Amino acid sequence: MSSSVVIPIQDGGEGAAPKTVEKESLAKNLSPVACLLRGMKGEHDVRRVVHSIKVGVALVLVSLLYLLDPLYNQVGENAMWAIMTVVVIFEFYAGATLSKGLNRGIGTILGGGLGCIAAVLAQEIGGVGNPIVIGTAVFIFGAAATYARSVPRIKKKYDYGAMIFILTFNLVVVSGLRAGEVMGIARQRLSTIVMGFSICIFTSLLVLPNWASDELHISIASKFEHLAFSIEGLLDKYFEVVVDKESKADGSFKVCKSVLHSKAKDESLANFAKWEPWHGKFGLSYPWDKYLQIGELLRELAATIVSLEVCIQSSRQPTADLRQSIKEPCESVASSITWTLRELGESVMKMRRCQSQALLLPKLKSTRLELRHFTSPSKLEHACDSGEDLAVSTFVFLLTEMVEKLEGLTKEVEELGKLAEFKTNDL
Known part of the structure; x- marks a missing residue:
């Protein structure tokens, strides 16, 4: 069983190349985020010294x-x-x-x-x-x-x-x-x-101001990447044959919890942002309440991710063979979710329209239909034990919940783009 997850490093093997490229691509995508997370503390310390x-x-x-x-x-x-x-x-x-x-x-x-x-x-x-x-x-x-x-x-x-x-x-x-x-x-x-x-x-x-509006904008935009990173970590952990639960829980799950506990900070920053004068890219009467609504939806999505973590941590788990049988469709769905989250986060961060009606929502709807088709009784007949059937159904159900919450989140980001007059993205 362990040999099925070992990826050999070969000079010219066809089977190893796609996996290697995939991991290198993932590392490249996450490296800017990791640098940002490492740099935030230093930048925050400098701002405190200046203050x-x-x-x-x-x-x-x-x-x-x-x-x-x-x-x-x-x-x-x-x-x-x-x-x-x-x-x-x-x-x-x-x-x-x-x-x-x-x-x-x-x-x-x-x-x-x-x-x-x-x-x-x-x-x-x-x-x-x-x-x-x-x-x-x-x-x-x-x-x-x-x-x-x-x-x-x-x-x-x-x-x-x-x-x-x-x-x-x-x-x-x-x-x-x-x-x-x-x-x-x-x-x-x-x-x-x-x-x-x-x-x-x-x-x-007038002297090197620390704007609460900038802090709230960056905080909300970065939450999308945090949740995408958490989902990837949980999927990797769930489909590993040998699962080291303690070490896996330290990374992505802590990031997800930080999103879940951000309500008080977001409300405080929004309150301060409403008092600030026109500066930079934020004008008067900027829709900060819409940021709070998006933050609330992100916390709901984070709560669903926490439920998925609890499901993975449960002692009653399907066999490795059964998990591998649902790996491909679940990873496809998770890929759609993380891609959409990153698109939305980039849309908010760069203050540009992401054309959700034409691009994101159709992809999410097709993903939801794929999950519903997969959870039909005929697709789960191979589960020989009722406990395994329930565990698999719960896992897939939580993925479906993520997709539905993400649809609502996409609509809110699109509405924010209209209210804040984000620039149109050139596709």
């Missing part, structure tokens, strides 16, 4: 409000609000910095404005009514803002702004209880916050 330097520069610039006497005479002790702003809102991605900065500005303006109104009203009433009005205002606005933070749509984009609103409102209105110049305090603090925000925006957006 750290940018934060240091921003802190030096904002500290000049303290260090230079002319600036200190203008802002005084309120310079600490500028420093606090830089420390709090400067994030790795430009969109995250802009999001937190605008949230902080909106929260400060609203909280400071309403706090001033409440403090002035309390001072007009005077006497015992002064603390009563302030206490009532603190309770009403604090409770309302806290409730608003629990609303999903507000929490997703404006949670930090609501928190700053609560903080600013309380500081302004309570300080107004003890000090008479409420408007002066609010104006000085707001001006220093604007200074800190301006320094953050300058260093984050």
